[in-house]
Amino acid sequence: MSQITEMRLGVTFPTFGPDAQPEGITKVSRTAEETGYDSLWTGDRVLAPVAPSTPYPGRGGVMPGVYENHLDPLVALTFAAAHTSRIRLGTSTLNGLWQPPVMLARSLTTLDLVSHGRLDVGLGLGWMPEEYRAVGVPWKGRGARLDETLDVLEGYWSGGSFAHDGPLFSVPETRVGLRPQQRPGPPVLLAAFTPRGFARIGRRLDGWLPGAMPLTDLVSMWSAIVKEAEKAERDPACLRMALRVNPELTDTRTDPEQVPRRGTLQQYVDYARAAAEKGVHELFVDFGQTPVTLDERIELAGRFLTGVRAG
Template identity: 35%
Template sequence: MKLGVIPLCEKAVTTDPVWVEQCVRLLEDSGVESVWMPEHVIMAEDYEPLYEYSDDGRAPVAPTTMMPDPLHWLTFAAAHSDSLCLGTGVLVGPQHSAAILAKRLATLDALSGGRLLTGIGIGWQKEEYQACGVPYAQRGRRLDEMLDAMRTLWRDDPATFSGEFTSFKQVYCDTKPSRPGGVPFLIGGSSEAAARRAGTRGDGYFPYTISPADLATRMETVSASAEACGRDPGTLSLTVWPHSYRPGGTFDLELVRDYAALGTDRLIVAAFESGEHDLDSLRRLVCDYQDRIIARL
């Protein structure tokens, strides 16, 4: 079982270069497989529709939570680590240009030696889409198309693509990703549509705030969707963050075993789950999780 960690997202540390360097070295030295940075270009004080993953409709983070650009942050992390994988958890894909994002992902993957894991989804915040100048209602179609367009740019020289939102003819997009198949896409989201997208277009599935029972249903959709387009569902990874479903359940071994039984091959913990805000506490959290959870799966 692989272990990924979301670092602290706080003004005092998240963009402090000394702290970030120490954090990624700590994670790598502790045997952590990957570090993950979320994306929100902006966070609104009030939003509609409400946040669907909580009972009160409010997001679990304050609008003032520090969230640096994940690809820039991960580039810095790559420069201060040797083997640590670099995950976006997750990019709000439709807010990006397909061609520009393809170039940014490929560059980071090449410079890091093939360590990038691209978690990507449609997000949830209409105000964020408005700030980016992108229609909220089209987000699902935009993501499907941009995933196809990016793979085309990485695969073909010259590349031609004709879509509803993105089109290009006989173009070259260099640099290429380090890996021949391109940067892996881990499709974020807990909806039926996200599960279908993971099966048809993803290299993995990264649901959020999902119970084991609901995950079992979604994984049936992932498998059926993959098989329907001639893909092997056994090649797709599954990443789960247990705390997102049950806050305070970080060390709930039975819950994690339920996720593992469904094929989970990567677990995520967040630094704030330690209840403290220093690197020693993060080290203890990682070591405890490895000993009390991962070693017992």
């Protein structure tokens, strides 16, 4: 079996923009499962400030207009789970710091249970201070807050009695009867691009959620994560990488140096196949940031899947 066929392929479903409606979720989710995609993904936004203090990390620093209309990611994933049966369900990324960790643990456990063990938890820290301000969570100290959140998730999923007493959160000893279908819990992946983030992945998490970048950079960062896992005496083979691609499609081929920032559909197909050859475990694509209709979005997803798996 070649690496091309081993790499899992995913696609986002509409939780942003004009197609973020029940009909859009149902149509994309069912079609993705029927055509052979391995996973469905969604993101997380709570604000679209008129004048954000920090530029958007991509697309010239301008946040896509589709983010002005955003559904709750976990509610949307639950709806998608009810209309599918096989395809995995992931968040890329869920901001895990915007709610108390014990509430997050209950929501994630419920979703894993009702989806029959299909959940992948992709966490991120976000990029916009205004969102933290809106939900009443400090922007400063995000890394420490994430570590304690992970502690609570692990405790909640450990089974039996559980208690937590930390600098930020306190959970009195309690019996937890709610258990996820995946044991000890759904896989947790992290979007990170700093040495501290790489160390966190290597030390305690299940994988990495990078955004599309030149593959030489991707391989270098992954090597850093592998080294961190080895330092923590963990088997790096237990980690996985799920690469997010947000295409900016063009009608004509762009200079190869512009890929994966922008290019034709075929150039993105070629990028995906090259990523598979470099050992990427999973790649998922978001056509929702491309100005197309829902039917065109589904058609692009079908052509992309066929192109990557051809040959």
